[in-house]
Amino acid sequence: MTTVEAVQFVVAFIGVVACALSVGCRPSSVERPLMIVVSGDTAGWIVPCGCTSNQSGGLPRRAAYAEGLRHQAEIILADVGGALHETSPYDRAKFEAILRGERLMGVVAHNIGAGEAKLGPAELRRLDSMFGGVMLSANVHDRSGRLVAEPLRIQSTAGRRVALVGVLSERYATDELQVTPPQQAVLDALCGAAGRYDAAIVLAYLPEDELRAFAEAIPEADVVLGGPTGQPITPKQIGPTLLASATSKGKFVVRLDAPAAQSVGRWIGCVVELNEQFADDPSQITNLNRFHAELAGLDFAASQTGFAESLPDDLPKGFAVAGTEACRKCHTEDCDVWQKSNHASAWTSLKTTGSHVDPECQRCHVTGYGMPGGFVSARRSEARVHVGCESCHGPSQGHVAEPTVHTAHFAQAGNHCTGCHDRENSPKFAYDKYWQQIQHGRKATGDDR
Numbered sequence: 001m002t003t004v005e006a007v008q009f010v011v012a013f014i015g016v017v018a019c020a021l022s023v024g025c026r027p028s029s030v031e032r033p034l035m036i037v038v039s040g041d042t043a044g045w046i047v048p049c050g051c052t053s054n055q056s057g058g059l060p061r062r063a064a065y066a067e068g069l070r071h072q073a074e075i076i077l078a079d080v081g082g083a084l085h086e087t088s089p090y091d092r093a094k095f096e097a098i099l100r101g102e103r104l105m106g107v108v109a110h111n112i113g114a115g116e117a118k119l120g121p122a123e124l125r126r127l128d129s130m131f132g133g134v135m136l137s138a139n140v141h142d143r144s145g146r147l148v149a150e151p152l153r154i155q156s157t158a159g160r161r162v163a164l165v166g167v168l169s170e171r172y173a174t175d176e177l178q179v180t181p182p183q184q185a186v187l188d189a190l191c192g193a194a195g196r197y198d199a200a201i202v203l204a205y206l207p208e209d210e211l212r213a214f215a216e217a218i219p220e221a222d223v224v225l226g227g228p229t230g231q232p233i234t235p236k237q238i239g240p241t242l243l244a245s246a247t248s249k250g251k252f253v254v255r256l257d258a259p260a261a262q263s264v265g266r267w268i269g270c271v272v273e274l275n276e277q278f279a280d281d282p283s284q285i286t287n288l289n290r291f292h293a294e295l296a297g298l299d300f301a302a303s304q305t306g307f308a309e310s311l312p313d314d315l316p317k318g319f320a321v322a323g324t325e326a327c328r329k330c331h332t333e334d335c336d337v338w339q340k341s342n343h344a345s346a347w348t349s350l351k352t353t354g355s356h357v358d359p360e361c362q363r364c365h366v367t368g369y370g371m372p373g374g375f376v377s378a379r380r381s382e383a384r385v386h387v388g389c390e391s392c393h394g395p396s397q398g399h400v401a402e403p404t405v406h407t408a409h410f411a412q413a414g415n416h417c418t419g420c421h422d423r424e425n426s427p428k429f430a431y432d433k434y435w436q437q438i439q440h441g442r443k444a445t446g447d448d449r
Contacts, residue, residue, distance in 0.1 A: 031158050031159040031261045032073055032074050033072065033073040033074070033158065033260075034073060034157060034158035034159075035069055035075045035076075035255055035256060035258070036075065036223075036255070036256040036258070037066055037069065037075055037078075037254070037256075038077075038078050038080060038225045038253060038254045039062060039077075039078075039079045039246050039250055039252075039253045040080030040113070040205075040226075040246040040247055040250070041081075041082040041083075041246070041247040041248060041249060041250065042057075042059075042079070042083040042084075043083070043084070043250070044083070044084055044094055044095075045057050045058065046058065046059055046291065047060060049355075049361060049424075050355070051364075051425040052426060052427060052428075054276065056252070056273050056275045057248075057249050057251035057274050058274065059098065059101040059102070059105070059281075059284045059287070060280035060281045060285055060288070061274040061278040061279075061280060061281075062253060062274055062284075063104070063283065063284045064278050064279050064284075065253065065272065065274060065278050066105055066106070069255075074158035075106075076155050076157065077102075078107060078108060078110070078111070078136075078164055078201075078203060078225075079102060079107055079109070079111060079203075080113065080205055080225055080226060080245075080246060081110065081111040081112055081115070081116055081168070082113035082114060082115055082116075082247075083095055083098050083110070083115060083116065084115040084116065085115055085306070086306045087118050087119055089298075089300060089304045090300045090306065091115075091305075091306060092119070092123075093294060093295070093300075095115075095119075095127075096127070097287065097288075097290070097294070099131045099134065100131070100290075101284050101288075102134070103131050103134060104283050105283075105284070107134065108134070108164070109153050109166065110134045110136060111166035111167075111203035111204075112124065112135060112148065112166060112168055112205070113205040113227070113228075114169075114172040114228075116135075117140065117172050117174055117179075120174070120176040120177065121142040121176055125149075128149055133150065135150070136149055136150055136151070136152075136153060136164060136165075137151065137167065138151035138152060138167055138182075138189040139151075139168060139181070139182055140168050140177055140178075140179055141177065141178040143177075143178065148177065151188075151189040152189040152192070158261065160199060160261055161196060161197045161198045161199075162199050162200075162258075163190065163196075163197035163200045163201065164201050165186050165200065165221075166203045166204075167186060167202065167203070167205070167206070169205060169207060169210055170182070182204060183214060186200075186202055186218060186220070186221065187220060190220055199258065199267070200221045200222050200223075201221070201223045201256075202221045202223070202224045202225065203225055204226045206226055208226075208228075208245075211224070211229060211233075211243070214226075215241050215243040216238050216239065216241075218241060219239055222240075222241065222242065222266075223241065223242045223244070223256060223267050224242070224244075225244055225246065225254055226243070226244070227245050227246060227247040228247050229245040230248070231247065231248065232244075232246055232248060232254070232271045233271075234270070234271050235254065235256070235267075235269035235270065242266065242267050242268075244271070246271070250274070251273060251274060252271050252272065252273050253271075254269055254272075255269055255270055255272055289354070292354050295357040296378075299357075299378055299379045300359050301376050301377045301380070302369050302375060303370060304359075307359055307360065307369065308370025309369075309371070311371075316398065318396075318398020318399070318400075318405065319395050319397070319408065320371070320373035320374075320395050320397040320398075321367060321372065321373035321374040321390050321396070321397065322373065322390070322396050322399075323373075323384070323388065324338070324367070324386075324388035326396075326397075326400045327388075327389045327400075330403065331389075333440070334389075334440040337438060337439070338389065338440070341437065341438045343386065343388070343438065344387075345386065346364075346366075346385075346386045347365050347366065347385035349365070350362070356378060362375065362378065363420075364387075364419075364420035364425070365385070365386070365387060366384055366385050366386065366387070367384045367386065367387065367388035367389075367390050367391050368388075368391070371395050372395060373395060373397060374390070374395065387420075392409065392417070393409055394407055394408025394409040395408055417429070421434070
């Protein structure tokens with residue numbers, strides 16, 4: 001070795017040592033932790049309704065929680081399914097907004113749940129293509145026997161190869177969709193991917209009884225994540241398989257911590273409630289505003305939402321909404337009481353948040369939603385906004401025409417209050433207490449019809 005070559009070798013050696021000792025040049029073999037965050041049963045709750053404080057859930061908080069985890073680990077986001085209820089035009093529009101929000105936060109797999117299955121194979125494939133292949137299911141087939149979505153997806157990150165498999169309960173089969181036994185579908189999918197994954201995570205949209213039996217019967221899976229189960233299931237070991245559930249309108253997510261790379265340890269996890277401690281992710285608020293703008297343009301009629309009450313064909317004569325001003329002619333004092341109540345400004349409270357364009361909110365802030373003569377849509381029903389007399393007393397055109405004809409409902413019984421003042425949106429509701437705030441009518445007889 002010449003003198004020049006010796007000097008070059010020493011310089012190079014010193015450089016390698018210095019690099020190894022510096023923070024920025026740590027060996028690449030040191031992997032970051034891996035976490036998996038799974039949601040489920042969003043049930044249309046792109047955000048909580050906001051009618052009361054302390055509500056949990058919503059895509060903005062879900063995304064903020066995931067973003068916070070990214071500072072400490074590599075994460076994989078997935079959804080068990082159940083993101084919509086029905087297939088009305090409104091439900092479909094909201095589902096697209098939810099899928100768009102999921103993709104914005106980095107969800108890589110959305111399992112087909114019961115609500116999704118109702119859409120049918122053509123719509124599911126269209127949405128899958130629209131959102132970059134996010135749908136997942138190993139046992140949902142069209143009538144020809146062809147799978148509707150990819151059965152298994154492998155995510156490689158933080159030194160692990162994680163196989164995600166999706167299945168649906170057979171009880172949710174439809175006229176257009178065949179659903180084969182979940183256990184065999186998972187085994188077939190994993191067999192086809194043998195040697196290409198280190199851990200298997202099953203997204204299983206199965207009712208609780210089926211979910212527990214499924215987890216016991218499939219030791220090949222490292223984790224089974226389910227829904228709908230009514231309440232979330234805290235991760236628990238069932239033999240070699242970890243079972244957990246994220247459910248209840250997307251209020252909770254399950255977070256799983258993977259064992260260290262190349263180790264044989266087990267997955268551990270917890271249930272996280274997405275409550276008010278989590279801030280709203282800005283990109284999800286932008287997505288929400290986009291959805292509201294779409295709703296404003298579409299102006300869905302009540303008949304396009306699935307929220308309108310189903311009415312019999314043989315409605316009594318005069319069963320139509322007359323409007324609060326028609327009541328004022330004879331019930332002046334009662335209408336004055338109404339005018340001072342929060343019911344009289346119910347629509348205004350929606351407009352302050354921009355949610356007046358959302359039918360799910362409209363139905364409890366207007367008069368006669370979807371009823372004959374009642375609220376149709378925001379642009380077509382300016383005279384039926386706010387919670388008027390007939391929200392409680394029922395469509396009263398017959399009573400207006402002939403006062404001896406009773407209104408549709410005996411409102412003072414309180415049995416129509418809980419349609420909107422339910423446990424979710426009005427958890428402190430107590431009829432006797434709330435009635436004192438709007439008391440009116442014939443107090444002596446209790447007959448307020």
